Amino acid sequence: MAQFIAHANLLATAWKNGAGSTTEIAVFPRGAGFDDFDWRISLASIARSGAFSVFPGIDRSLCLVSGEGVTLTLDGARRVALNAASPLIRFPGEAAVHADVAALTTDFNVMTRRSRCSHQFERLAAPAELARRGQTTLLFVADGAGVVARGGGQQFKLGRFDALLLDAGDATHWSLDADGGASVFVTDLIT
Template structure:
């Protein structure tokens, strides 16, 4: 059954290194912690340079949502800049990642345990039609919103940074309506 996850309901937990905070959007299985989850979706605020936590056995996607840019150094060698022109990066959770920022950023973060699941994340522009590809789908409004997500008798209004979690009983085809072009992240989780 569809679950609306308002941005206003998210609670941010500060990082141990003081460089930012993370607000969890959704986790599976319910009640899992950082050692036991199969997948986890969150928003991270980076306010200072520093290392990312290591998550061995995980595949990660990171998308810049707000802020000018974040420069990531992976395993001490590969440098990637996430900015408006190139906002998304996939990387293994065991990589040693160091972030450098010139100002605060807000980043959408997906982690899946590679031994049991995988994810596919794309950015789409509402208004549009959406075809789900998996039993579990999350929609996240990265743009200004609002976005009306509807299928049959179901209709949900999502504001900026709200999420809608869809499961196996929800429709596979959705209409996303918006008064102007709005960026939406379409995340399918495969188990």
């Protein structure tokens, strides 16, 4: 059954190094920690430059949501600038990643344990039609005034940074309506 996740009800956790914070949106299994999740989706706020945590066996997608941007250096060699024109990167959790920021950024973060599942990430401009690709799908409103998601006789109104978690029992086709447009991140989790 679809689960509405209001951003206003989520709590941010400060990083140990003080360089930012993470707001967990959803994790499976519910209540799992960093060592035993199958998948985890969160928002990360990066307040100052520094190293990312290393997550062996994890595949990651990171997409800029707000802020001027962040430059990531992977394994000391590959440099990738995330900005409004190019907001997304996929990388292995084993990579040594250093983030350089000039000002606060917020990033949407998907992590899946390679041995248990995978994920597909898509950015839609609402209004749009959505055909789910996995048994579990998370919709996240990245910007805009809000989105009305309709599918299988259900309807949900999502504001900015709200999410909707859909499971195998939910409809496979959804319509996403938005007055004035909105960006919706769609993450399909495949087991």
